[in-house]
Amino acid sequence: MPDPTQQYFTAKPESVGQARDFALTTLDSWGLSARAQDIRLCVSELASNAVVHGSAPxxxxxxxxxxxxxxxxxxxxxxxxxxxxxxxPSGTDPSGRGLRIIEEFSDGWGVEDRLPFGKVVWSHFKAKETPC
Incomplete structure (x- = not known):
C-alpha cells in the first residue's frame, strides 16, 4: 500500500477547499476512488471544525x-x-451537524490526544465498497 501522506494548512476558510483537493488528489493517485466522495465530505467537515474550533491563534x-x-x-x-x-441540533439550528455527518459517511471515528498539545480527530473508511 502507499506511504501515508500529510499536508499542513493555515487556519483560514479557504484552506478547507484546499484540504478537500489534497484528499481527492491523494486518493486518485492511490487508485482509491471508491469512497472518495465520502472521504471528501468528511475532510470538509473536520477541516472546517479545525478552522473554527480547533486551531489556536x-x-x-x-x-x-x-x-x-x-x-x-x-x-x-x-x-x-x-x-x-x-x-x-434542532431543525432551525444553523450548525452542529458535522460529527453526525462523520458518523453517517465513515465506518468509524474517534478523537485522540496529540503531543505536545492538541488533538487528532480521525475517521476510517472501508477501502472498497461492498456489494449490496
Whole structure:
C-alpha cells in the first residue's frame, strides 16, 4: 500500500477547499476512488471544525491520509485539546451537524490526544465498497 501522506494548512476558510483537493488528489493517485466522495465530505467537515474550533491563534491544522488493503484512515490534527462531541441540533439550528455527518459517511471515528498539545480527530473508511 502507499506511504501515508500529510499536508499542513493555515487556519483560514479557504484552506478547507484546499484540504478537500489534497484528499481527492491523494486518493486518485492511490487508485482509491471508491469512497472518495465520502472521504471528501468528511475532510470538509473536520477541516472546517479545525478552522473554527480547533486551531489556536497562529496555528493551523494537518490533514493526514493513510491506507492499507482494508481501510483508508483520515486524520485532522489541530492545536486545541477540546474534544468534540456529537450534537443533536434542532431543525432551525444553523450548525452542529458535522460529527453526525462523520458518523453517517465513515465506518468509524474517534478523537485522540496529540503531543505536545492538541488533538487528532480521525475517521476510517472501508477501502472498497461492498456489494449490496
Amino acid at each position: 497562529g496555528h493551523g491544522f494537518l490533514v493526514k491520509l493513510e491506507a492499507d488493503d482494508d481501510f483508508v484512515r483520515l486524520e485532522v490534527h489541530d492545536s486545541r485539546s477540546h474534544r468534540p462531541a456529537v450534537r443533536h
